[in-house]
Amino acid sequence: MSQTPFSPTPPNGGNSNPPVVPSGEPPAGAAGDPSATPPVPPKKSHKKWLFGCAIALVLGLLVLIGGCGAVLASSGGEDAMPVEQKTSVSATETDEGAAAADQETASDDEGADATDADAEDAATEDDEAAAADADDAEETNEETTEKATEEAEPVKAPSYSGSGSDVITLDDPGENVYYATVTHKGSSNFALWIVDEGGQDIDLAVNTIGSYSGDVPINFSGSPAALRVEADGDWMITFHQLAEAPRWDGTDAFEAKGNSIVIVDGVADGLTSVDLTHSGESNFVVWAWGEDYPDLIVNEIGSYEGTTLLPDGTMVLQVQADGTWSIAKG
Structure with missing residues (x-):
């Protein structure tokens, strides 16, 4: 069945003013005519049109919102999962983060332990080096003390004694310069010869008869190898450092x-x-x-x-x- 299209045009060609009644004739249904039917006001069809448009707009918006929600639901992934699942995932991530933090802390602790171990090793090496230096310094001080003692205490000069003729072999005097006090108790010739390493007499230090006492040089002009004594009695030869x-x-x-x-x-x-x-x-x-x-x-x-x-x-x-x-x- 065909329907007449709905027209939003109001009666009277869209003129909203009431129809004009000829002057002198009361309008139908006017006061004083009880039988007259009251005039029917014009239909307000344009209000229905506006209401319909509003309903259609609301429905369209609802459909649009529904479609967007479906798209978000299909692509949201983690955002669309249940709250409990999200909570579980968040808790897992938190646990993993805490584990990673603990592992990093452990690594830091290991690094700190390694650093402490290195520091201890370095300190041990420093202590050993200091001990070695102290030992070296002590040895150096001992050597210096020994050297100073040797310099402060000259080599003890030798002394020889005998009776009659004899030959005395001498040690190398080194840098020491000696003179000797010579004594003899006898009645005959007494002579003291200084001899070189070839056995040759190089100097006659003493030549007298009878008893004798006096000082003579030993190595003023060289290093003798021996002393040769000619005597008939007891004799003694005592060396002295020249500085004495x-x-x-x-x-x-x-x-x-x-x-x-x-x-x-x-x-x-x-x-x-x-x-x-x-x-x-x-x-x-x-x-x-x-x-x-x-x-x-x-x-x-x-x-x-x-x-x-x-x-x-x-x-x-x-x-x-x-x-x-x-x-x-x-």
Whole structure:
């Protein structure tokens, strides 16, 4: 069955004003005509049209929202899962994160332990190095102390004794310079020879008859290999370091008796004259030793009194005498 299309046009061509009633004629259903039918107001069809449009719009929106919800439901994945499942997944992720954090903390602890171990090893190595340094320093101090002790305490000079003729083999004196005090108790010839390594006599240190006591040089001009003694009685030879000899500084006169060794280092400076005396009956001989060789400045027999020059640079005087002798600056 065909339907007439709905037209939103109101009656009277869309004129909303009421129809005009001719003047002088009361409108139908006017007051005073009880039989007259009241006029029917025009239908308000346009309101229905607006209402229908609103309903259609609402339905369209509902369909659109429903479609979007379906699309979101099909593609949302994790967002569309139930709350309990989401909670479980979140809890799992939290547990995994905590485990990872614990593992990282453990790794950090292991790293810290390794660092502590390295620090302990380094400290141990430092302690060992310090101990080694301390040992080295102690050894060095001991060596220094031993060396200083050796320098402070010179090698003990040897001493020899015997009776009659004999030969004494000597050790290498090294840097030590010795003189010797020689004594003899006898009535015959007494001689002391200094011998080189070839067995040759190189110096006659003592040559006298009878008893004797005096000082003589041993290695002023070389390193002897032996001493040869000719005697008829007991004898003794005692070595001394040269630094132990008596010293004359040139201020006052110096006096001694018999064969003597005297240090005079610093007395002779340039042209230096000295007065010498001797009270005896035998030879009076004076040698002035410098750095390399001796100078013979006096060679007399018996008593002597005289003036001579002391060579510049003289360090030691070697005197041969049988009586008292003296020396003073002239």
